Amino acid sequence: MSEETSIDIDYVATLARIELTDEEREQFSSQLEDILDYFERIKAVDVAGIEPTAHAFPIYNVWEEDVPEPGLSPDEALLNAPEQRGNQIVVPKVVEDA
Amino acid sequence: MKDYEAVIGLEVHVQLKCDTKMFTRAAYRFGEPPNTLTNPVVMGLPGTLPVLNKRAIELSIQTGLMFGCHIAEVCKWDRKNYFYPDQPKNYQISQFDQPICIGGVVEIELPGPARNVMGEHREVKLTRIHLEEDVGKLTHYENGSLVDFNRAGTPLIEIVSEPDLFSAEEAAAFLNAIRLNMIYAGLSDCDMEKGQMRCDANVSVRPVGSEKLGIRTEMKNLNSISGVRDSVNYEIRRQSKVLEKGGEIFQETRRWNAEQGYTVALRSKEEAHDYRYFPDPDLMPVRVSREWVDCLHAKLPERPFDRQRRYLKDFGLPFTMASVLCQNSELGNFFEEAVTKCNKPLEIGNLVANDLLRELSAGKDAESQGLVLLPIKSGHVAELVKLVEEGVISRQIAQDIFPQMFQTGESPSTIVEKKGLRQTTDMAEIEGVCARIIAENPKPVGEFRAGNEKAINALKGGVMKATRGKANPAMVDKLLRKLLA
The missing domain is CATH 1.10.10 (Arc Repressor Mutant, subunit A)
Known part of the structure; x- marks a missing residue:
């Protein structure tokens, strides 16, 4: 494992909002570093002259007209909500203020 | 004591006038009961796929054209990743490095020395305009927060200015100009009370004469024009005081307390943003042809300030009247049609800007149905002015019969004859x-x-x-x- 692909597993876990045990930290660090190593191999491919793209096919303008279609009822929409109140999802208080 | 000057950049979010969401065809309307405007895509359920709203793209291009932006030939979609309960996917679909509109300017009008005197006009540079989806609405109560996803996924543009505004008054004028142009062209209703237009303000100060920008603070989600004016003024004073005392400004997000009129720093720990933007693999890019842009351009009205200049110069209208007639493109059209039938712009302007608007605001539904649908026609107003000019009726009678013309759509001559209102010169x-x-x-x-x-x-x-x-x-x-x- 090269130094430059070394991963800050705690930072990644914080961004992903997950808590890891020491065991998991070690396990996932090594898995993720394997993935980064694989990217190193991909980076070695000569792509000079190839236009960067996020898609394999040159397809553009996939869209629909602005016409409403039926959606979910509030009951259906909230089926997965752990807690609800007045047809709204209850989440732990999000504090914005200092 | 040094003098400080402010440098301000604004990010203005505007909801586009669409019937469905940005990436799915769930309906969007304001004021519906909670969580009645959702579908599996809005809820971010596994296996769902986004599909673009074509009208939102068109309205964004038209916004760019109103502000003289370069319309990108190709724009694409990126995921902005963060966790917050107002968006169920844990990412917001936005545009990162290839926005739909680039550059451009917003012409602003500053308040004049008096109400009836036009203030200075200036062009404020834009960085870009990008298109994204709005988030849901959170309501906080004692023990938790409530989430309503009705607004989640609504087409939203972000208009980003360069740090090219230099006072709170200019910042307010910038918002007014965006609002005027967007409403004028039918691109958004920009009702700030309904959250259809919101603003983030970046404010820094520097010693007068200095070219270097100072450290800036950001105030998020300002939801009224006076809120922007007051918070920017407060921030300018606060920062100047800190620097005067030899202190330091920190780059931070501050919240504006509108009730008590001060800003306060938010927890800086939450500020370590790492959005990890990457291209959304579910969405193909958009390619915009020259022909499409031209076609959308042709549907746009004359810009309101261009029209105002024309009314001042060509018709010799007083500023207050010209500015009222240019608040709304239908009103201007109505006025100009009447003037082509009776070349008395001042008299016609008077009736349209005063009497017609008064009748419109008296019947509150009438305004929403649009001027063209009203029984009163521009020709009737032209005829009324002619009747006064020819001495058939007095100015007072003209004003008296206007409400009846407005309500019934009868021509002024008919009303004058029916009621026997002809001026007596016997x-x-x-x-x-x-x-x-x-x-x-x-x-x-x-x-x-x-x-x-x-x-x-x-x-x-x-x-x-x-x-x-x-x-x-x-x-x-x-x-x-x-x-x-």
Whole structure:
């Protein structure tokens, strides 16, 4: 494992909002570093002259007209909500203020 | 003591006037019961895929054209990753490095030295405009927060200015100009009370004469124009004071407390943003052809400030009247149509800017159904002005019959004939009425003869009443004075 692909597993876990045990930290660090190593191999491919793209096919303008279609009822929409109140999802208080 | 000047950049979020969401066809309307405007895509359920709203793309291009932006030939979609309960996917679909509109300017109008004097105009540079989806709405209560996803996924553009504004007044003028143009072109309703337009303000100060930008603070989600003006003013004063005392400004997000009028720093720990943008693999890019842009351009109205300049110059209208007529493109169209039928812009402008608007605001539904659908037509207003010009009716009668014209759509000539409102210029008839009024009102007659000039108004009023406004006022004045002499 090269130094430059070394991963800050705690930072990644914080961004992903997950808590890891020491065991998991070690396990996932090594898995993720394997993935980064694989990217190193991909980076070695000569792509000079190839236009960067996020898609394999040159397809553009996939869209629909602005016409409403039926959606979910509030009951259906909230089926997965752990807690609800007045047809709204209850989440732990999000504090914005200092 | 040094003098400081402010440098301000604004990010203005505007909801586009669409019936469905940005990436799915769930309906969007304001004011519906919570969580009634969702579908599996809005809820971010596994296996769902986004599909673009074509109208939102068109409205974004038109916004760019109103502000003279370069419309990108190709733009693409990126995921902005963060966790917050107002968006169920844990990413917001936005545009990162290839936005739909690039550059451009917003022409602003600053307040004049008096209400009836136009203030300075200036062009404020834009960085870009990108298109994204709005998030849901959170309501906080004691023990938790409530999430309503009705607004989640609504088409939202972000108009980003360069740090090219230099006072709170300019920041307010910038928002007013965006609002005016967007409403004018039918791209958004920009109702700030409904959250259809919101603003983040970046503010820094620097010693006057310095070229280098100071450290900036950001205030998020300002939801009124006065909130922007007041918070920016507060921040400028606060930062100047800190620097004056040799202190340091920290780059941070501050919340504006509108009730008490101060800003306060948010927890900086939450500020370590790492959005990890990457291209959304579910969405293909958009390619915009020259022909499409031209076609959308052709549907746009003249820009309101261009029209205002034309009204001032070509029609010689006073600023207040021109500015009222240019608040709304239909009103301007109505006015211009009437002027082509009767070339008296000042008189027509007066009726449209005062009488027509008053009637419109009296019937609150009428405004929403649009001027073209009203029974009153521009030709009727032109005809009314002609009737006054030709001496057929007095100005007062013209004003009196306007509400009836507005409500019934009858032509002014029809109303005048039906009600027998033709101005009387029959000298003998008017003289007879004058003599009778003088005989019946000894008190004002005595006062007038005793030198109270104003007392004649009571007699004039009596004559006008007796003739039901049909007597020519100038003639009445002349005859009364003759009889009283």
